[in-house]
Amino acid sequence: MHIMEGFLPHPWWEIWFAIALPIVAYGVYRLSKLTKKIPEAKPLLALMGAFIFVLSALKLPSVTGSSSHPTGAGLAAVVVGPGITSVLSIIVLIFQALLLAHGGLTTLGANTFSMGIVGPFVAYAIWIAAKKVRLPTSVGIFLAAAIGDLVTYVVTSAQLALVFPTAGGFFDAFLTFGSIFAVTQVPLAIGEGLLAVVLFDFLAKYKGQLLSAMKVIKLPTPASTHKEPKQQ
C-alpha cells in the first residue's frame, strides 16, 4: 500500500496531508487522554505498535504471484481505537520512509490516510457492528482485521487512480491498480485476521479487566454465555 516517494504530484500530496494530519492530531489527543485516564493501557499501546511493526515488515507471497505486506492496524483500531492507531501507523510509515526508502515523505499523508485512517476506522466500525449483532468475539476480530487490511489497499488503488487515470478513465485505472494491490492482498488479509484473533484472544484472557475498563469488551456476566474469562 506504500505509494512510493515522489509518486503523488502537486496538489495531491498536499491534499492527503491536509486530510490526514487533523486526524493524526485527534489521535494524539486521544492518546494523551487514554494514558492519563488509564495509565495501565501503556503496555497495550506498545503491543499494538509492535504488532503493526512486525506485520508491516513482512512481505508475504500471494496467489497472484506477487508479494505484499499486511498492516496490523485493524487489531490496534479495535483495542486502542482508530484515532490512536493513526498515530501508531504514521510512526511506522516515517520509519519506513526514512530508513527503508519504502513509501515516502511526500506520500506520507496519502499512506497514513489509507493505512492509518480508513483501514482502522473501517475495522473499528466492523468490530462495533459485530458486537451489535452479537457475533462471536473471534469472528468480529477476524472480520475487522481482515477487512481493515483489504480496505487499506482499495484506498491506495483509488488514490493512485485519481492521479493516474488511464485512457479508460478513473474506474479503469482503479481496476488496474486494484488488481495489483487488492487481489494480491486477499490471502494476506485472511492471514492478518487469523493472527489478530490469536493475539486478541490472549489479551482477553490475560488483560480482560483492562480491556473492559477501556470498553473494548464487556466482561461476561452470568447472563451472557459467550466469552470464557478464566479458562485454564
Place this chain on the structure above:
Amino acid sequence: MNTKHYIIIIAVVIAIFAIPLIIFPNAPYSGADSAAEEAISGQGYTPWFTPLWEPPSGEIESLLFALQAAIGAMIIGYFVGYERGKKAKKEIKETETAQ
C-alpha cells in the same frame, strides 16, 4: 481457545503463505508496491521527489526490514511472557495460601 487452537491457527497462517510458493514456484513474487510504481512509470510519469536516503543494497534493505520485525516481535514476546509469568505467580500464591 487454548494453546492447541493457537497452534492450529498459526499453522493455517503458515499454510496460506506456503501454498502460493508450492503452486506457482516460478512466479516472480515481486512487490505489489513496485508493480504499481512500474504501471505509473509506464504512463511516462517521473517522480518529482526521491528518497532522502536509500539502503545501498538489497542486503542492507532486508537487514532493516528484519530489524523492524525483530523489534516488534521482541515487544510482543516480552508482553506475552510477562503476562503469563505474572498469572502463573499469582496462581502459585493462591494455592500456597489455600493450603
